[in-house]
Amino acid sequence: MKSYEVNFDGLVGPTHNYGGLSYGNVASQSNSQQGSNPKEAALQGLAKMKALMEMGFQQGVLAPQERPDVAALRNLGFAGTDAQVIQQAAQQAMPLLVASCSASSMWVANAATVSPSADTADGRVHFTAANLNCKYHRSIEHPTTSRVLGAMFADQKHFAHHAALPAVAQFGDEGAANHTRFCRDYGEAGVEFFVFGRSAFDTRYPAPQKYPARQTLEASQAVARLHGLSDEGVVYAQQNPSVIDQGVFHNDVIAVGNGEVLFYHEDAFLETERMLAELQAKLGKRGGRFQSICVPRAQVTVDDAVRSYLFNSQLLSRADGSMLLIVPEECRGNERVWQYLQSLTSSGGLIREVKVFDLKQSMQNGGGPACLRLRVALNETELAAVNPGVIMTAPLYDTLAQWVGKHYRDRLRESDLADPQLLLECRTALDELTQILKLGAVYPFQIN
Ligand code: SUG
Numbered sequence: 001m002k003s004y005e006v007n008f009d010g011l012v013g014p015t016h017n018y019g020g021l022s023y024g025n026v027a028s029q030s031n032s033q034q035g036s037n038p039k040e041a042a043l044q045g046l047a048k049m050k051a052l053m054e055m056g057f058q059q060g061v062l063a064p065q066e067r068p069d070v071a072a073l074r075n076l077g078f079a080g081t082d083a084q085v086i087q088q089a090a091q092q093a094m095p096l097l098v099a100s101c102s103a104s105s106m107w108v109a110n111a112a113t114v115s116p117s118a119d120t121a122d123g124r125v126h127f128t129a130a131n132l133n134c135k136y137h138r139s140i141e142h143p144t145t146s147r148v149l150g151a152m153f154a155d156q157k158h159f160a161h162h163a164a165l166p167a168v169a170q171f172g173d174e175g176a177a178n179h180t181r182f183c184r185d186y187g188e189a190g191v192e193f194f195v196f197g198r199s200a201f202d203t204r205y206p207a208p209q210k211y212p213a214r215q216t217l218e219a220s221q222a223v224a225r226l227h228g229l230s231d232e233g234v235v236y237a238q239q240n241p242s243v244i245d246q247g248v249f250h251n252d253v254i255a256v257g258n259g260e261v262l263f264y265h266e267d268a269f270l271e272t273e274r275m276l277a278e279l280q281a282k283l284g285k286r287g288g289r290f291q292s293i294c295v296p297r298a299q300v301t302v303d304d305a306v307r308s309y310l311f312n313s314q315l316l317s318r319a320d321g322s323m324l325l326i327v328p329e330e331c332r333g334n335e336r337v338w339q340y341l342q343s344l345t346s347s348g349g350l351i352r353e354v355k356v357f358d359l360k361q362s363m364q365n366g367g368g369p370a371c372l373r374l375r376v377a378l379n380e381t382e383l384a385a386v387n388p389g390v391i392m393t394a395p396l397y398d399t400l401a402q403w404v405g406k407h408y409r410d411r412l413r414e415s416d417l418a419d420p421q422l423l424l425e426c427r428t429a430l431d432e433l434t435q436i437l438k439l440g441a442v443y444p445f446q447i448n
Pocket residue numbers: 017018019020021022025028029102104107109110138177249250252253365366367368370371
């Protein structure tokens with residue numbers, strides 16, 4: 001049976017703004033308070049989805065969330081009508097209003113960890129929503145994420161959904177941003193590679209000194225257990241704490257993998273040799289030939305990687321067996337990175353082509369091409385069981401582009417977040433979106 005890697009991209013929400021909310025994420029911090037353009041952000045994301053679809057890749061779309069999250073503000077003690085809740089928060093605790101307005105659910109690489117059916121004990125595709133426990137503005141995403149994923153992958157014969165892990169730092173889980181899967185073919189059993197930043201309970205693992213390590217070993221192990229993965233199909237590795245301190249807040253800022261290939265920076269991991277040997281041995285037992293491409297620090301520094309998002313690229317397998325790298329425009333703007341990419345594609349290796357996308361609106365908050373997509377490997381039967389409303393087609397692209405044009409503002413500043421009209425605009429847009437994507441009622445305003 002044929003199988004595919006389907007990329008589900010997060011649609012940028014109508015409140016996209018630069019709140020400076022993510023300590024440890026250099027772009028989020030340095031662009032704090034800048035004016036944003038939600039319309040442009042959403043159209044940039046849609047353009048990437050359309051381009052991949054037109055190149056023949058399977059492409060889907062994941063809906064944004066209701067923002068401002070009035071229910072979250074009520075949980076923090078603000079009361080009255082929705083407009084009063086927003087007004088009080090703006091007057092008394094602006095940072096909380098900003099957090100409740102973040103469109104951060106667009107970075108769906110953090111929505112969940114997904115294990116394909118070929119890897120799991122019960123032969124279903126498993127999803128665990130990420131608790132995103134490290135940042136308040138992201139910790140409020142998982143209840144809606146679970147409902148949206150449930151509406152997209154509803155057939156319980158093929159899909160199993162797990163609630164987010166306990167909401168404490170010891171189980172900090174950032175989803176697929178720290179998870180990669182290696183395989184010979186998407187439909188065959190593979191090796192799932194979990195990268196953690198620290199251990200919650202075992203003091204032998206070093207931790208970063210400056211910035212938080214968002215993913216714990218214990219969270220990754222819990223996800224592997226929930227998904228019914230076998231020990232032979234899992235490899236754990238620790239991220240180098242010193243790169244976290246340089247702004248590598250997720251592993252997908254310093255490494256990307258797909259098929260049998262890991263593309264990574266020399267400084268990305270601890271105990272790299274041991275890790276590579278384990279990946280090679282375990283993939284070998286599954287009939288695959290693990291290959292790694294190490295980018296030397298002498299050619300591209302960690303700082304270059306953080307600024308250009310070279311590794312936050314999408315590594316895609318083409319029909320002829322070669323690979324394509326989808327990178328953000330910022331890679332072209334960095335001389336060393338661009339030179340490296342030229343030499344990579346002309347060296348006769350596996351990665352033959354680089355395609356550049358303008359995702360500046362998302363990039364300014366630390367979200368590149370790979371952050372914007374959640375990968376779900378599916379066989380033909382499973383793909384047919386996915387809610388067809390969320391699979392990208394040329395007519396769906398046109399509808400969504402028009403929908404953005406009709407509902408999104410082209411300028412948003414912090415002071416606009418206090419405007420109760422923004423909440424109404426957002427709800428009107430999302431109500432229409434759930435009909436376009438055939439999701440049913442998934443948002444708090446539609447349920448309560
Ligand atoms: O969690 N930025 C996101 C970026 C997530 C990128 N995802 C991956 N690397 N997979 C984060 O730090 C910034 C929001 C703001 O500051 O307004 C933010 O949440």
